[in-house]
Amino acid sequence: MRLLKQVAAAALAAGLGLAGNVAQSADTLQDVMKARGLSQQDLLAAAKTYVPTGKRDEFVVFSSGGQSGQIIVYSVPSMRILKYIGVFTPEPWQGYGYDEDSRAVLRQGRIDGKDITWGDTHHPAISETNGEYDGQFLFINDKANPRLAVIDLRDFETKQIVVNPIFKSEHGGAFVSTNTEYVLEAAQYAAPLENRKFYPLEEFNERYRGGVTYWKFDRKAGRIDPKASFSLELPPYSQDLSDFGKGPSEGWSFTNSFCSERYVGGIEKGRPPYEAGCSAKDTDYLHVVNWKKAAELVAAGKARKINGHDVLTIDVAVKEGVLFLIPEPKSPHGVDVTPDGKFIIVAGKLDTHVSVYSFEKIQAAIKAGKFESKDPYGIPVVAMADALHTQVALGLGPLHTQFDSKACLAYTSMYVDSQVAKWNFCEGKVVDKLSVHYNIGHLMTMEGDSVKPAGKYLVALNKLAIDRFVPVGPLHPQNHQLIDISGDRMQLLYDMPLPLGEPHYAVAIAASKLKPAVRYKVGTNSRTDAAHPGATRAGEEKIVRKGNKVEVFATLIRSHITPETIETEIGDEVTIHLTNLERAQDETHGFTVSTYNVHASVEPGKTVSVKFKADKEGVYPYYCTEFCSALHLEMQGYLLVKPKGWKPTKTALAAQNYTETDYKATLKKIVDTQAVIDQVVAYITSVNYKDFPEVVAMVEDAFDQLGKTKDAKAKHEAAAGKKDWEQANLWAEQVWQYQVKTADLGLRAKTFLEQNGAKKVK
Numbered sequence: 001m002r003l004l005k006q007v008a009a010a011a012l013a014a015g016l017g018l019a020g021n022v023a024q025s026a027d028t029l030q031d032v033m034k035a036r037g038l039s040q041q042d043l044l045a046a047a048k049t050y051v052p053t054g055k056r057d058e059f060v061v062f063s064s065g066g067q068s069g070q071i072i073v074y075s076v077p078s079m080r081i082l083k084y085i086g087v088f089t090p091e092p093w094q095g096y097g098y099d100e101d102s103r104a105v106l107r108q109g110r111i112d113g114k115d116i117t118w119g120d121t122h123h124p125a126i127s128e129t130n131g132e133y134d135g136q137f138l139f140i141n142d143k144a145n146p147r148l149a150v151i152d153l154r155d156f157e158t159k160q161i162v163v164n165p166i167f168k169s170e171h172g173g174a175f176v177s178t179n180t181e182y183v184l185e186a187a188q189y190a191a192p193l194e195n196r197k198f199y200p201l202e203e204f205n206e207r208y209r210g211g212v213t214y215w216k217f218d219r220k221a222g223r224i225d226p227k228a229s230f231s232l233e234l235p236p237y238s239q240d241l242s243d244f245g246k247g248p249s250e251g252w253s254f255t256n257s258f259c260s261e262r263y264v265g266g267i268e269k270g271r272p273p274y275e276a277g278c279s280a281k282d283t284d285y286l287h288v289v290n291w292k293k294a295a296e297l298v299a300a301g302k303a304r305k306i307n308g309h310d311v312l313t314i315d316v317a318v319k320e321g322v323l324f325l326i327p328e329p330k331s332p333h334g335v336d337v338t339p340d341g342k343f344i345i346v347a348g349k350l351d352t353h354v355s356v357y358s359f360e361k362i363q364a365a366i367k368a369g370k371f372e373s374k375d376p377y378g379i380p381v382v383a384m385a386d387a388l389h390t391q392v393a394l395g396l397g398p399l400h401t402q403f404d405s406k407a408c409l410a411y412t413s414m415y416v417d418s419q420v421a422k423w424n425f426c427e428g429k430v431v432d433k434l435s436v437h438y439n440i441g442h443l444m445t446m447e448g449d450s451v452k453p454a455g456k457y458l459v460a461l462n463k464l465a466i467d468r469f470v471p472v473g474p475l476h477p478q479n480h481q482l483i484d485i486s487g488d489r490m491q492l493l494y495d496m497p498l499p500l501g502e503p504h505y506a507v508a509i510a511a512s513k514l515k516p517a518v519r520y521k522v523g524t525n526s527r528t529d530a531a532h533p534g535a536t537r538a539g540e541e542k543i544v545r546k547g548n549k550v551e552v553f554a555t556l557i558r559s560h561i562t563p564e565t566i567e568t569e570i571g572d573e574v575t576i577h578l579t580n581l582e583r584a585q586d587e588t589h590g591f592t593v594s595t596y597n598v599h600a601s602v603e604p605g606k607t608v609s610v611k612f613k614a615d616k617e618g619v620y621p622y623y624c625t626e627f628c629s630a631l632h633l634e635m636q637g638y639l640l641v642k643p644k645g646w647k648p649t650k651t652a653l654a655a656q657n658y659t660e661t662d663y664k665a666t667l668k669k670i671v672d673t674q675a676v677i678d679q680v681v682a683y684i685t686s687v688n689y690k691d692f693p694e695v696v697a698m699v700e701d702a703f704d705q706l707g708k709t710k711d712a713k714a715k716h717e718a719a720a721g722k723k724d725w726e727q728a729n730l731w732a733e734q735v736w737q738y739q740v741k742t743a744d745l746g747l748r749a750k751t752f753l754e755q756n757g758a759k760k761v762k
């Protein structure tokens with residue numbers, strides 16, 4: 001009865017317009033400012049970032065989760081976190097790594113036959129069309145284990161993991177070409193390219209190699225095609241960040257390096273450490289690659305197979321004129337191509353300058369065959385002076401550069417200075433500086449990697465937070481700081497702690513460009529996008545046994561799991577296919593079986609399987625793990641694991657002894673609830689609800705639920721005819737359950753209509 005009262009009360013409140021805010025705060029803005037010690041500047045920052053309830057943010061950010069191996073999605077300017085996307089690391093709440101279909105994705109990331117259940121995500125990249133973010137796919141790399149992942153932005157799920165076939169470590173990825181033909185991944189620490197091949201460190205110069213991999217992306221399939229991908233062998237120079245050319249530099253890519261000294265440390269042998277030997281020279285090398293031509297050479301059969309993968313060797317690359325080097329100042333980190341594609345900006349961690357290279361000058365030197373030397377591997381070196389447009393002194397520890405919507409304006413992070421420098425790369429002068437907290441790594445402007453940066457905001461991804469937040473032990477949260485870049489001077493707006501791994505890079509796209517799906521086509525395997533072989537329609541649920549293999553075809557809909565009992569014998573191999581039959585928005589069900597370490601998140605329309613060996617005799621409840629309706633707790637069942645050869649002694653369940661009076665009371669409840677439903681329906685149909693697609697979907701779903709009462713009604717009436725009050729009452733209760741769900745949806749629709757200005761019709 002309590003629930004009915006709640007439903008009725010809610011209907012009444014909604015009808016009287018009491019659902020909104022009634023109480024008005026007596027505070028004035030001045031009172032709040034005084035009480036909380038806020039300045040005018042604070043209020044301005046608050047007003048620029050506050051997004052009132054019901055309103056949405058303008059940009060969506062995809063941030064690497066660093067050592068937590070996933071992606072964090074948040075929105076700007078409110079900095080509200082929207083989602084985590086499990087990528088290289090299991091993510092239990094998504095069932096990622098706990099259901100068979102997502103485990104199949106994680107298994108693609110196995111190396112040498114072993115599961116690797118963590119990753120170090122660094123650089124996300126959004127797919128591009130003509131150099132602009134198109135919002136279809138997202139890529140991210142794993143620095144710890146050389147891998148790359150593909151995420152589909154229709155459902156924000158990881159679809160593919162590819163393992164780099166020749167690198168033993170990587171860092172400079174993921175970056176996409178202007179039409180996402182290729183996704184680039186550059187090596188980091190040099191090693192022999194052959195897998196499982198040992199060469200001593202004494203043979204570093206001869207046997208160890210770096211490289212760049214160009215992963216071919218098949219947009220139609222939404223997957224990387226490893227067979228059509230290739231790599232370019234590079235000297236053991238510790239390749240680092242990279243970027244693709246665009247506009248005039250289309251067809252080229254740029255990869256910088258550190259430790260071109262090829263120093264090999266060995267503290268234990270009395271040698272100075274890597275840090276000393278790797279920063280001894282004044283310059284390292286920027287690798288300049290004509291990837292379009294490299295791809296043609298590979299297609300023409302000029303590559304060598306290493307570990308079954310096409311590799312264009314240094315010799316061939318030099319001979320065919322696709323690989324060049326340019327000295328760049330000491331231990332550089334970021335390399336970023338300007339939106340117009342004319343310049344390549346390199347920041348040297350140990351140099352106070354950023355160096356702006358001119359693509360036009362580089363090309364002129366290459367065309368004229370004007371090289372200052374060759375490196376030890378015979379690669380022609382363009383003189384720095386012949387390639388530089390300008391150098392600008394910014395400050396200490398410049399790392400990464402991003403671009404404004406206004407021409408020639410760039411922002412560079414300065415790690416040591418803990419500052420962002422705004423500067424003009426055409427004229428070579430500093431415009432503004434802003435302190436950030438603290439030790440900034442990457443920074444990111446809205447759509448800042450595209451040919452059309454959107455300006456407006458910049459996010460500083462700071463390594464240390466120190467005093468910004470309430471301390472939570474020796475390890476502080478990471479600090480993402482939002483900065484307003486719309487004016488001449490930068491303005492710091494907001495500090496957002498991220499309580500996960502160290503986020504390296506992030507990318508932001510206009511929210512309007514994302515077109516995520518509301519539901520899957522019923523029976524879809526979300527990890528393959530194909531129809532799931534375990535898909536099950538309503539009424540076709542079954543348990544199939546073949547030998548010791550038990551296959552369960554189950555469905556989920558508010559608020560029951562069908563079947564509700566799964567009987568097995570000890571030692572059975574159990575696979576449960578789960579299909580969510582819901583059509584309603586956001587109506588996800590979860591599924592777990594106690595102590596069997598499986599979990600699935602089943603969004604509307606999805607089919608997913610869990611699998612385990614019933615290796616322990618006993619009784620194991622299974623249930624829905626998402627609070628999906630008022631009767632969510634009742635969305636349950638039992639897995640029975642019986643001993644071998646067990647025979648039942650008792651065959652009937654305990655009776656409840658319901659009487660005719662109980663049955664009549666339930667019927668009365670049904671009539672009362674129907675009155676509530678009728679009221680709500682009367683309201684909805686009195687307004688222009690058809691103009692609201694969200695409401696139309698809710699109404700359809702409500703009638704779907706109501707439609708199910710017919711069958712249950714026939715059953716309770718038939719049972720009543722036979723004076724089986726037990727069955728009559730229980731089936732009547734089921735009718736009421738469907739009504740409650742109908743009323744719940746109806747009320748949600750009604751509230752939505754009231755809050756979104758529905759108008760009376762006629």
Ligand code: CUK
Nearest residue numbers: 122399441442504505
């Ligand atoms: S890296 Cu971390 S701050 Cu992986 Cu791009 Cu520079």
Ligand code: CUA
Nearest residue numbers: 589624626628
């Ligand atoms: Cu379905 Cu809770």
